[in-house]
Amino acid sequence: MEQRITEPELILPSLYLMSLNNGIITTSELIQKLRNIMKPTGEDLNILTGRNDDKFSQKVRNLIAHRTFERFGYAEYNTDTGQIDITNNGKLHLQNNQEVLEYLLINDFTYTDLTENLRKVEKNKNKKKIETFDENIIIQEGTKKLMQVATYNRSMILRNYAIQYFTHDNRINCHCCNFNFQDFYGEQIGGNFIEIHHTKPIFKYEDEDLEHTLEQAIGNLTPVCSNCHRMIHRNWNKPLEIQALIKNINANGIFVR
Numbered sequence: 001m002e003q004r005i006t007e008p009e010l011i012l013p014s015l016y017l018m019s020l021n022n023g024i025i026t027t028s029e030l031i032q033k034l035r036n037i038m039k040p041t042g043e044d045l046n047i048l049t050g051r052n053d054d055k056f057s058q059k060v061r062n063l064i065a066h067r068t069f070e071r072f073g074y075a076e077y078n079t080d081t082g083q084i085d086i087t088n089n090g091k092l093h094l095q096n097n098q099e100v101l102e103y104l105l106i107n108d109f110t111y112t113d114l115t116e117n118l119r120k121v122e123k124n125k126n127k128k129k130i131e132t133f134d135e136n137i138i139i140q141e142g143t144k145k146l147m148q149v150a151t152y153n154r155s156m157i158l159r160n161y162a163i164q165y166f167t168h169d170n171r172i173n174c175h176c177c178n179f180n181f182q183d184f185y186g187e188q189i190g191g192n193f194i195e196i197h198h199t200k201p202i203f204k205y206e207d208e209d210l211e212h213t214l215e216q217a218i219g220n221l222t223p224v225c226s227n228c229h230r231m232i233h234r235n236w237n238k239p240l241e242i243q244a245l246i247k248n249i250n251a252n253g254i255f256v257r
Contacts, residue, residue, distance in 0.1 A: 004044055005059060005111075007068045009118040012101050013037060014063065015074060015094040018086040025084050027064055031057045039238075041111045096129075097121055099151065100203060103132040108232075108239040109201055117201045129206040133158040133217070135196050139229075154210075158221075161214045162196045166223045174225035176242060177249050181225070194223045197232060199242070 017033045018025050025033075035056065044056040053061070062068070064084065069075035074090035077083075086094075094101075100121060104114055121130065133155045166172050172194050173180045181190030200220040204213040222242060224232070228249075232240045 003112065003115065004042075004055065005038075005040065005115045006119070007059060007063055007066065008122040009115045010034065010038075010060060010063060011068070011072065011074060011122060012094065012097055012118060013105070014060075014069075014084075015086055015090050016098075016101055016105075018075065018084065019091070019094060023086045023091075024081075026082055027061060027084070030063075030084065031060045034060055037105055038114060039111055044111075096127070099148070100130045100132055103134055103203070104201055107134070107136065107198060107201070109198075110239070113200050117203075124205075130203050131206055132203045133198075135159065135198055139195060157210070158202070158214060158217060159196050162218060162221045162223065163192065163194060165218055166194075167192070172223055174228055175222045176224055176228040176245050177253060179225040179227070195226055195229045197222045197224045197229055197242075 013034055014025075014030060017030060017037075021029070038056075040056040044059070045054050047054050048058060051058070064077050067077070069077070069084065069090070072089075072093075073087060074093055075084050075086045078085055100117075104117055109117075124130065131154060132151060134151060135155060137152055138155055138159055163172060166175075171180060171182070172192065174194070181193040184190060198220060199222060202213075202217045202220060204210065228245060231245055232242065234240065
């Protein structure tokens with residue numbers, strides 16, 4: 001059963017949206033922009049009886065009504081302007097978790113996976129640094145110049161581990177369409193190449209064992225060709241399930257040269 005979002009899971013995305021808006025935002029703006037980046041589904045979209053709000057927007061309003069931002073010291077509601085103002089503590093909390101937040105928001109994870117992992121971040125009472133693994137900065141290698149080198153290196157370690165795991169008899173095929181880059185482009189160009197799709201978010205706390213993280217992560221990774229990877233992520237609001245893509249390939253996939 002899909003678990004509904006709670007107020008703590010909305011804190012970091014809210015602070016992020018405030019930071020993009022010169023540190024302030026109104027409640028109505030926050031509701032709409034959170035909806036755009038969180039992509040709520042399920043029960044959170046149910047309209048409340050006698051209200052125009054659904055359960056998601058009501059939860060956002062509760063951030064102000066319950067003084068949730070003030071309780072953590074992350075933002076303050078200005079009754080005169082009707083705006084929520086981020087505090088220095090809020091900026092620091094966002095800064096400490098910006099990498100993992102952006103990782104969660106830009107990788108098309110499901111609403112459930114997004115909320116579950118935001119919950120982990122907010123429950124990180126010991127403030128351990130959370131380290132991410134992001135296949136996107138491998139695919140778009142130039143972006144590594146804009147990212148921390150450590151993030152790029154961790155992602156490469158995970159990628160190489162996955163390639164080794166999914167390679168059989170010196171071959172690695174797309175899990176969806178069975179395309180093999182080496183067969184098509186030759187060994188010199190296509191040998192040992194594949195993209196790795198993350199079906200769920202993958203990160204580790206800084207003091208956790210990397211080898212254990214890799215072993216746990218492999219169940220949430222899938223080797224895919226570039227075309228299938230793009231089809232999975234074509235609809236940003238609703239990434240395509242792998243089995244749905246395989247079903248469509250089986251029904252329609254004809255390669256004509």
